[in-house]
Amino acid sequence: MSSHLQPVTITTAMKALKIEKTVRGMKKLRESLKETVGFVPTMGYLHDGHLSLVRQAKKENDHVVVSIFVNPTQFGPKEDFNTYPRSIKEDITLLQKASTDVVFLPDVSDLYPKGFETYVSLKNLSSKLEGEIRPGHFTGVATIVTMLFNIIQPTRAYFGQKDAQQVLVIKKMVENLHVPVDIMVGKTIREPDGLAMSSRNVFLSPTQRKQASILFKALLLANQLFESGENQSETIKEEMTRLINSTTGKIDYISIADTETLEELNTIKKSALVSLAVRFGKTRLIDNITLKK
Numbered sequence: 001m002s003s004h005l006q007p008v009t010i011t012t013a014m015k016a017l018k019i020e021k022t023v024r025g026m027k028k029l030r031e032s033l034k035e036t037v038g039f040v041p042t043m044g045y046l047h048d049g050h051l052s053l054v055r056q057a058k059k060e061n062d063h064v065v066v067s068i069f070v071n072p073t074q075f076g077p078k079e080d081f082n083t084y085p086r087s088i089k090e091d092i093t094l095l096q097k098a099s100t101d102v103v104f105l106p107d108v109s110d111l112y113p114k115g116f117e118t119y120v121s122l123k124n125l126s127s128k129l130e131g132e133i134r135p136g137h138f139t140g141v142a143t144i145v146t147m148l149f150n151i152i153q154p155t156r157a158y159f160g161q162k163d164a165q166q167v168l169v170i171k172k173m174v175e176n177l178h179v180p181v182d183i184m185v186g187k188t189i190r191e192p193d194g195l196a197m198s199s200r201n202v203f204l205s206p207t208q209r210k211q212a213s214i215l216f217k218a219l220l221l222a223n224q225l226f227e228s229g230e231n232q233s234e235t236i237k238e239e240m241t242r243l244i245n246s247t248t249g250k251i252d253y254i255s256i257a258d259t260e261t262l263e264e265l266n267t268i269k270k271s272a273l274v275s276l277a278v279r280f281g282k283t284r285l286i287d288n289i290t291l292k293k
């Protein structure tokens with residue numbers, strides 16, 4: 001994050017976008033927002049997936065706050081925290097165009113000061129799928145989201161179905177801890193060839209980018225098989241695996257699980273969450289689809 005940015009106000013014909021960089025300043029600003037507040041937490045390098053959440057928040061609330069913060073505690077020691085793409089200036093321009101009211105750009109040291117030692121962790125949901133491969137990831141997510149909720153005190157908070165397990169983790173955390181916020185979920189926004197938009201797509205080589213649409217194709221295949229009467233997860237997974245293995249993508253997992261508990265299902269009855277993670281070189285992509293009768 002560029003440290004030369006000072007708190008500024010960018011004025012548009014319609015409304016001013018306030019940029020707040022400190023926790024203290026954000027809390028103070030929140031006090032002045034008397035009506036409903038929609039909140040969209042992000043790690044920046046914004047694309048239309050993020051902006052669709054901002055637009056939804058705008059429709060449903062009087063004020064919209066977007067945070068941009070690459071949260072170190074949700075990255076493992078060998079993960080891409082340092083190389084995660086950042087583009088604060090472009091992000092601010094996009095948010096301004098989307099009529100965002102406030103952008104919160106905190107520093108790591110403000111959110112995790114010396115002596116920080118409190119974490120929010122979920123016992124079961126966090127350890128499956130993404131959590132199994134990325135230990136500690138969802139503790140980092142639940143902790144930062146809790147902090148941001150406490151600072152921003154939103155009426156509603158917006159998350160993308162693209163990160164289906166994250167949605168389940170946040171919903172469970174909010175329910176269990178009685179956090180007074182409504183969790184709203186936006187549908188996954190895709191490129192024309194079906195690839196789910198993601199900040200990490202920028203790292204794909206042109207060949208990998210072409211092949212990366214295989215994730216969505218495999219999910220559509222699962223849906224097609226289910227709709228034509230196949231209910232055995234193993235059979236569906238085999239077909240998906242065969243399709244993905246026709247590319248250079250390396251499968252981390254394919255899961256067909258209960259839509260709330262994420263327990264793996266052998267037989268699909270009424271519904272299932274099909275999710276997968278595939279690596280192209282160093283770039284790891286995730287996607288999912290819900291099967292429903």
Ligand code: AMP
Nearest residue numbers: 042043044049159160162163188189197
């Ligand atoms: P991130 O910046 O990756 O942490 O994402 C911030 C929010 O945007 C999360 O709630 C994501 O689930 C959501 N998001 C990311 N990509 C997409 C997408 N392609 N469609 C919809 N929402 C998305």
